[in-house]
Amino acid sequence: MNGVILALLSALMWGFVPILDKTAISQGMSIYTANLVRSIGAITTMSIAVILTGSLRSGEFNFKSMILLLIAGSIAGGIAMIVYFMALQKMGAARTVPITSIYPLFTIFFSALILRESFDLGKVFFGTTLIVIGLIVLQR
Numbered sequence: 001m002n003g004v005i006l007a008l009l010s011a012l013m014w015g016f017v018p019i020l021d022k023t024a025i026s027q028g029m030s031i032y033t034a035n036l037v038r039s040i041g042a043i044t045t046m047s048i049a050v051i052l053t054g055s056l057r058s059g060e061f062n063f064k065s066m067i068l069l070l071i072a073g074s075i076a077g078g079i080a081m082i083v084y085f086m087a088l089q090k091m092g093a094a095r096t097v098p099i100t101s102i103y104p105l106f107t108i109f110f111s112a113l114i115l116r117e118s119f120d121l122g123k124v125f126f127g128t129t130l131i132v133i134g135l136i137v138l139q140r
Helices: 003-026 032-051 062-093 095-102 104-116 123-140
Strands: none
Touching: 003 032, 003 062, 032 062, 062 095, 062 104, 095 123, 104 123
């Protein structure tokens, strides 16, 4: 399948899921329970995908990669999701999701700082300006 179509399908699903998240926590479920249930759903889906594709290979496990992925999962799938759910409770999906969507700006910063990746400063400045303007428009 075409990469653009796959990216659009991801965006479609990521655009819909906050509606489910907000609805679940609006009905009295704590954000911690909601995140736990959501994580069980993700683990179940990924387990089925690994089994069906036969992509689990013992040779690909190494200590450093496992530690980095466990830390990444703890940050993105744990701490950040809890903070995201708190924002959903306070502001709703329509205001929270656009703000959280600025994460590529942070990725550029961290990739330059930690990975020493290079980027075009003019493009980053222009893109950042457009993102900030878009956020201001969406938040009003």
